[in-house]
Amino acid sequence: MILDLDIGNTLSKWRLKDVASSEIRSRGAVWTREEWRPGADIPDLDVVEAVRISSVARESVLRDTVTLLQRQVGVVHVARSAPEALGVSCGYDEPGRLGVDRWMGVLAGYQLTGGCCSVDCGSAITMDFVLPGGRHLGGYIIPGLRLMKESLKLGTRNVAIDPDSEADELLAPGCNTVEAVNHGIYMSAVSAVNRIYSEVCDREGVALPLLLTGGDARVVSRGLRIPHAVWPDMVYAGLEACYPLTAAERAGRLAGAPLPPPVPPLEKIRASLAFSMLL
Ligand SMILES: Nc1ncnc2c1ncn2[C@@H]1O[C@H](COP(=O)(O)OP(=O)(O)OP(=O)(O)O)[C@@H](O)[C@H]1O
Ligand SMILES: CC(C)(CO)[C@@H](O)C(=O)NCCC(=O)O
Ligand SMILES: [K+]
16 A cells, blocks of 8 residues: 655644556544544554655654655655656745645646646645746745635634535635624635636746645635636645656556546637736
8 A cells, every 4th residue: 555645734634546457545634733643643553564654744753754654555655845856846045945735736637737827725725837848937925715714813713614514605705703704705715716826827928837835725615707617636646756666656547536637718708807806
């Protein structure tokens, strides 16, 4: 089995993948911590032959995690952001400072589409752009839905946006504090994705496929009118592309990859941008 780990600032996601069949056998999520208990927080390491890690947690968390894993698993790959990988050149002045989860998303998105906008709706909402030809432009970081809510001290902290609500309801004016906060936050996240996507496509003169991942991808997806695809395993797919271990991965087949989404005509993007700038 391969253990893939996506260690975030708050939540750590893992999945077990069968080396022979390339199938995902199990998955889970736990709070990020310094001391993992194999068998409880993460799967029993007896069945694990190789580990691939993307981590944006404190360096000490990563160090302790790697030390633990190396005691029991032969192969431990730790992904790092780099100036260049898999045909993509990093847009950051200091590539090592780009969150490696973003870099994994960019690499996966580029493998799938040959140029895209990748959005991660997690604790933060991040947007990254990579042009056809492989130039990553850099991107944007805004607080995620939960962080935005926590920053308002209105007693609404624990009333989460129902991920199954209809976008139409979530975009309507709220008629009580909880609704006003939830709908306001939702509107700001969806508008930001919309606007940033359109602005960058306009500047660069290219309509790019739009890909979404992260814990809030599904609910944000419902509010977006731009065609896009949701790819829950996009960060893991970056790990697969960097460290291919199964036959399918070596052949370039990334697990759970969606069909590349249709791209709106650039003129349509520009028209909607011009319209929103009138308001
Ligand atoms: N059990 C949960 N705990 C925290 N957030 C959750 C949970 N389930 C769903 N979410 C939603 O998922 C979002 C976090 O998404 P995700 O797990 O992709 O975050 P992340 O960016 O990977 O986390 P990290 O900050 O740990 O990197 C939150 O904004 C929240 O709305
Ligand atoms: C922005 C987050 C927290 C999103 O998980 C992560 O990618 C990160 O810690 N990045 C480092 C800062 C940067 O990407 O510029
Ligand atoms: K993330």
